[in-house]
Amino acid sequence: MKKLILALVLISGVAFSFTSCKGDKKADKATEAVKETAKEVKETVKEVANEAKEVAETATKELTDQEKAGLAIIKGKGGCVACHKDDAKFVGPSYKEVAKVYKEKNGNLVKFLKGGAEAIVDPAQFAVMQPNLEITKKMTGDELASIAAYIRSLN
Ligand code: HEC
Structure with missing residues (x-):
């Protein structure tokens, strides 16, 4: 045991x-x-x-005063936000994309918005953008420069 x-x-x-x-x-x-x-x-x-x-x-x-003014037009009387977003493609290309292409190709945004230059971002869709040039053509040089400054600030 x-x-x-x-x-x-x-x-x-x-x-x-x-x-x-x-x-x-x-x-x-x-x-x-x-x-x-x-x-x-x-x-x-x-x-x-x-x-x-x-x-x-x-x-x-921080946006500069000019860029702020541009953004206000894009959101306001320009009506651009109906088709454009800053960062993503919507009806039109994103403004970031626009800024990138204009920088790469040394394009002139103000000239385009005045109807004096060809589309370089998405020419195949230009017919959709074209009517808006009737609005931007009536804007002052300062207004167009501020829109361009805002778009360029996104690059
Ligand atoms: C009805 C929709 C629509 C509205 C509203 C619109 N856009 Fe566009 N936008 C487009 C489309 C689609 C394109 C792509 C075609 C092209 O590149 O031109 C474009 C392209 C552009 C481009 C690039 C042009 C290039 O060189 O190819 C710029 C700059 C631009 N838009 C600015 C504006 C501004 C500023 C406004 C407001 C005043 C505006 N758009 C309002 C649809 C629109």
Whole structure:
């Protein structure tokens, strides 16, 4: 009987140390995984923070008075927002795209809005834009320059 108890104690002792050892390994693995995840989360948080910073910087980018005046015309009497957005294609190309193409091709926005230059952004769709030139042609040089300044500010 004593032997049996001793044997049982021994077996359970070995079994216990075995499982606890296995448990330790498992725990180590889990700790490692948690550490790894924490690292990833940290990196993601960093990336998100950086993106947020960039967005905040663009959002708070101060417009000059001239650019502000241009934006007011685009939103107001120009009626341009019916077809144009700053960042995304709508009926017409985004103003960001317009700014990019005009910079690349050294185009003259005021001249285009006065009806004195050909479309260079999306000539195939010019028929949709053309009627608006009747509106912009009647604007003053200052007004057109301010529209152009606002569009250029998006590049
Ligand atoms: C009915 C829709 C519509 C309205 C309103 C509109 N546009 Fe457009 N616009 C377009 C389309 C479509 C294009 C693409 C065709 C083209 O490139 O000419 C375009 C193109 C342009 C371009 C690029 C021209 C080029 O060289 O290709 C400029 C600059 C522009 N629009 C400015 C304006 C301004 C400023 C107003 C407001 C006074 C305005 N648009 C109102 C539809 C519109």
